[in-house]
Amino acid sequence: MPREITAYSNPLVKSVRDLRDKRHRREQRRFLAEGLRILTEARESGRLPTLLFFAAASAAHPLVRTLVDEVEAAGGDAIETTPDILSKLSGKDNPQAVVGVFEEFETTLDALDREAAGIWLVAERLRDPGNLGTILRTGDAVGAGGLILIGDCVDPFSVEAVRASMGALFTVPVVRCAWGDFLVWLRQGPGQLVGLSLDTDHDYRAPHYAAPTFLLTGNEAQGMPAGYAAACDTLVKLPMLGKADSLNAAVATAVMAYEVLAQQRG
Amino acid sequence: MPREITAYSNPLVKSVRDLRDKRHRREQRRFLAEGLRILTEARESGRLPTLLFFAAASAAHPLVRTLVDEVEAAGGDAIETTPDILSKLSGKDNPQAVVGVFEEFETTLDALDREAAGIWLVAERLRDPGNLGTILRTGDAVGAGGLILIGDCVDPFSVEAVRASMGALFTVPVVRCAWGDFLVWLRQGPGQLVGLSLDTDHDYRAPHYAAPTFLLTGNEAQGMPAGYAAACDTLVKLPMLGKADSLNAAVATAVMAYEVLAQQRG
DSSP states (O other), rough: OOEEOOTOOHHHHHHHHHHGGGOOOOOOTTTEEESSSHHHHHHTTTOOSEEEEEEEEGSHHHHHHHHHHHHTTTOOOEEEEHHHHHHHTTSSSSOSSEEEEEEOOOOOOOGOGGGGGEEEEEESSSSHHHHHHHHHHHHHTOOOSOEEEEEOOOOOTSSHHHHTTTTTGGGGEEEEEEEHHHHHHHSSSEEEEEEEOOOOOOOOSSSOSSEEEEEEOOTTTTTTOOHHHHHEEEBBBBBOOOSSSSHHHHHHHHHHHHHHHHHHOO | EEEEETTTTTTHHHHGGGGSSSSHHHTEEEEESSSSSHHHHHHHOOOOSSEEEEGGGGTTTTTHHHHHHHHHHHTEEEEEEEEHHHHHHHOOOOSSSEEHHHHHHHHGGOOOGGOSEEEEEEEESSSHHHHHHHHHHHHHHHSSSEEEESSSOOOOOSSHHHHTTTGGGGTTTTTOOOOOHHHHHHTSOOEEEEESSSSOOOOSSSSSSSSSSEEEETTTTTTTOOOHHHHEEEEEOOOSSSSOOOOOHHHHHHHHHHHHHHHHHO
16 A cells, blocks of 8 residues: 655655755665656666655556556555655656656676667767757667766766656666776677767768667767777768757767668668 | 946846746847857857846956957947856856847748758747757758747747757747748748658658758647648658657757758758
């Protein structure tokens, strides 16, 4: 049976609310995901929250009932609560019907099977959580094997990244590692590293993108360091006809990924 | 000579701060743009702020000096101020060196020359300001003739949209209009209307995108109404191999726009 929390000052509410903050996520090694769509995606991908908050008004919704049942069957805690508390947890005026607390999960380079997918996404020093989530969402769509985050990237478990991923955080493997470790791993097997760069005239439609292709996107403001570019097998550029000198990082990644997908699908 | 404002309670500071709010933008018919990069893009596109706030510490920067000089030469007001006030204006802890207040500008369907560009972007009920700005930024990159906003879209002059556009708001013409008016205008001349839809099996790489092509993207959550889809000359779909059933709207628009561009460039 779900228990009920209606007191704003409940210490459990506070500790969950704290997960909006990176420091607390790191200490607790847990994160927040909100909304029936994202939590259902998680459930279908085999990830259940250990704590599930749901609005009393949504308790009869079939997808909410399924979530509650499965969370409890797995030994988790389902908590009926008020719209006010859901607002507090989600930081939004119009809260979602459900908020879940998940254990952090992550994988390592060595656990990846590079031949399982034709496209892999690699981002270095990605700073914007919306970009990170959007890249995960694109990765899901193109069937990417995973997203490899190099160096000081934004936290993939931040509320904004999870939200922008629309659930793809649960379907696309994420690895965080150092550049050196990535390069060593990369060169132990097949795969070309293709870097998006502004310092080349090589059009992105020119190369042949054999599987597996690793697409490297640099920092939003600075692009990638020269040493990283030098380590790529190919550098490519998207045509830019306008006054601006760059594209949004998630957009550039997506245009590249769809070109690779189109080639690999024939 | 620039004047100086250092008092947080200055009424001018308050009236500019109010421009973060849609109602005040509508009343004042002015909007905020922040940051040296965006304001320089605006200046180079022939748009100067009527009010320019700049940090005393940045006064010697050559691009800031150019902005101050040109704003004053055009009869505008350049105001040296403190980091605290810039924070208040920009709503950010690490404020930009400059904040500008611009008169709203907009164009109409009848003012567009559809044969001046091969790609036109059309979005209906776009709700996210980051998506709107990102679509403008992509529009600049692909040389789009403009962005046509149909129905109840988010305000293109919101701080978030201007920021995400990275200055493209100043280079890509924006029209806001009703669907009926758009259709009447569209059918008065050449051009095919291509809709992104989940309800078709027609791959986006299959059609021939003759110039001018109008790319229609629907609402983030709901896509476009059936009647709008029926009015399109072609519906196309991006392949989606994963668990999710859609892409971010700005990403989908960009992948489409780059396909059209690649075809039109040969």
